[in-house]
Amino acid sequence: MNPFSSGTRLRDMIRAIRACKTAAEERAVVRKECAAIRAAISENDQDYRHRNLAKLMFIHMLGYPTHFGQMECLKLIASAGFPEKRIGYLGLMLLLDERQEVLMLVTNSLKQDLNHSNQYIVGLALCALGNICSAEMARDLAPEVERLLQIRDPNIKKKAALCSIRIIRKVPDLAENFMGPASSSLKEKHHGVLIAGVQLCTDLCKASTDALEYLRKNCTEGLVRILRDVSNSPYAPEYDVAGITDPFLHIRVLRLMRMLGQGDADSSEYMNDILAQVATKTESNKNAGNAILYECVETIMGIEASSGLRVLAINILGRFLSNRDNNIRYVALHMLMKAVTVDFQAVQRHRTTILECVKDSDASIRKRALELVFLLVNDTNVKSLTKELIDYLEVSDQEFKGDLTAKICSIVEKFSQEKLWYIDQMFKVLSLAGNYVKDDVWHALIVMISNAPDLQGYSVRSLYKAFQTSNEQETLVRVTVWCIGEYGEMLVNNVGVLEMEEPMTVTESDAVDAVEVALKCNSSDITTRAMSLVALLKLSSRFPPTSERIREIVMQHKGNVELELQQRSIEFNSIIQRHRNIKSSLVERMPVLDESAFIGKRVGSSQATLSADKSSRPTSGSPGASLKLPNGVAKPPPAPLVDLLDLSSDDVPASTSSTTDFLHDLLGGDLMSPSSSAPSGGGAGTDILMDLLSIGSPSAPTDVSVPNIISSNQGNAGELETAPASVMDFLDGLPSNSSLPGDKDPIYPSITAFESSTLKISFSFTKQPGKPQDTVIQATFTNLSSNTYTDFIFQAAVPKFIQLHLDPASSSTLPASGNGTIMQTLSVTNSQQGQKPLAMRIRMVYRVNNEDKTEQGQINNFPPGL
């Protein structure tokens, strides 16, 4: 058996694999072969070890596991013959990696081979070490490599140099040992040694600043000489590529020069002449020459080159950019991105050409060009560049639209100076590539519209117009539907018409038509449909004559398979049908969305968390957001919740409170869901939007969204049933309370404000003399369960005519079974003391057994006269 030929059976195996028609057949052949090899390994078969490993390498290349052959490599390496060693080392490099423990076993063999008398065996060991050595091996074998680096044989020397690169990458501390040998290797003549030596120097510079200083001092001259020699060298057949001697060496030397010249005027100055020579003399009609020019330009950009040299470099890039060869244009674009920081104006001059490259048929070039254009945008050219990009968006390839859209949106948002321009550009993008617009982008657009009262009419009309032509762009549909819902009357009544607008007539029923189209369009997903239903509900109040028609449209979804839609349909139907008197206040326009909070939130959260926002949504419903503030923060409760309890004005019918209660349910119904756990983030205003918009958002995985929707639905359903009843209770209590006229009795009895099976709260009251309107309430919390409550937070909300101040609580931990209490002081000012009784809604949030719990209730048994 001749160990040099891989044996007939290797050929047979390859033939068998080649003959396989399907992947399954191939797997079967490989399985059989692997079984045979395993058997041979377990029999410790020596004759075929070599051949088996060759087979394993082939199998490994095909992508099958071959770990069982690892020990065979070690055995082959340990054998005496060169052919065995050779294949053993090859197997080592292919089948093993530095992370495997087996590798440690090879250190000893490597050490022996590094000291072998045969230069080829030494070369094998160096090569293996250079490719796979670990930090430990690097420490163990560094002395051997250092010694070999001083040997005269160029084949050993070059491999030792590259092996040193691996060693100093693994153990940077060893760098200083290699500085001397590395710089002396630059004095050699052999190209292999030079190229390896130059690369070693480059890595030394990266590894330590000491080495960088040392090489800068000792090697700059040598490098310049090498570059001059190689670029002036006469024809050298073995190194010649298209008339240029060893372009690889050129490039490595230029690269090292860049490291040495960076930030150092003296060495840069020293390199000036030779760089100028390379930049002007190198032939640019062949790839090899262009490769050198390209590297040379990068070096000129990187070092402290003279301005003349920089002009030369920029001109080379300009020539590259107008080259017909796509490879050259690609590298030119790549390099211009780096040149932007060096000479912005010079790159700006090529703007038109670069913009053409954005429209190239080659995806790689387009991508580079687009990134470069993005860097070139500034306040002066943003409008023209955006126009070009948006024009191109219309005709670009489908697969490029995503990138292009993202970049345009980012440019428009970053450089927008006026709201009208921003809105216009966004509308164009939505119309052309709405399906590629990310959620946070169109959320931002809605926030912006909400904050621009003078542009809302214009926005809704433009969107309506755009929607007529491109209703298959999902995000355009969503923004349109939202705007029609909010600003529908501006659409119909032509409110706030801008000068450049063309007059248009849209009837109430046209507006309803548009939303109906969005609702029924096949391409609309659940989020869009849900938004459409909300918009319809809003329109039914804005345009009373259409109310009946809208009810019919809404009712078509009462049996929808999507729970979200079904629920909206049924609930909205009942609002339209049975709660007509409260409807108008219920579907009032959204409060202006908090722009700064939204921007802050957007900056703070990546795309991923935006879609994951749903998971934190239950706690960050609008009214709850500020309730989340820890105890003692003396902030007035947010408006919606105040409305919720607003019993002050007599002319408002009793239903007002339930109105807002409904609204509350609609907007943040799941606020009350028992699973509220995550901390609240961001401002209240944005969260309303996020809630509305992110319901059923398609970017969220279904398995997350479904339970969420269900839990929110449960919350809503419960609320719907109980809320009216409790409100009525509340109201029932009122007359009796207020019927007792201002009792001046300074002593008020303590009350049990709240009691459930798990928690009891009692209030005691004191009044300060001379301040009849002020009451200090001492709240005492007692835990009735057998588990300790932690992170206990008490929250309270009062009607508008009352002011509330919460002092910090005595503790946030409530011991079990009444073995301790939390005390908290509340100061209340009743501006209508004597006419209206105190009323309060409370909520307690705490953790028990690592679960978040929420309890709530309202207190209407305050002693009269407070």
Next chain:
Amino acid sequence: MGIRFVLLVNKQGQTRLAQYYEYLTLEERRALEGEIVRKCLARTEQQCSFVEHRNYKIVYRRYASLFFLVGVDNDENELAILEFIHLLVETMDRHFGNVCELDIMFHLEKAHFMLEEMVMNGCVIETNKTIILTPIHLMDRAS
């Protein structure tokens, strides 16, 4: 480091030689090879020879039915890598005489030996074809 992997695939997209200079698991390799082969083979002759994929830049060149794909760092000189591919092909040509897919399949280890002499740890180490082939010729003569 420069070169992160060298791949040879035929025009059906089957891998014929794979050498990685950084550690990837078998699954990662298979996935990576599949993705870049799909990307590169779909491109036309007129398009440039560079494709950006994940954090690699792929420089590729087609010779008859064989594609040579080299994955490099983002700051590597792409044109130089094209030259390197050509040098590799010329070296194989000199040894096999107009190299074809079968030569590489049946002499996988020799192809690896050549590559080993040219690239070490992701760096080009030798560009002289005679020097690259000397150890292989020595071995052939000994057998």
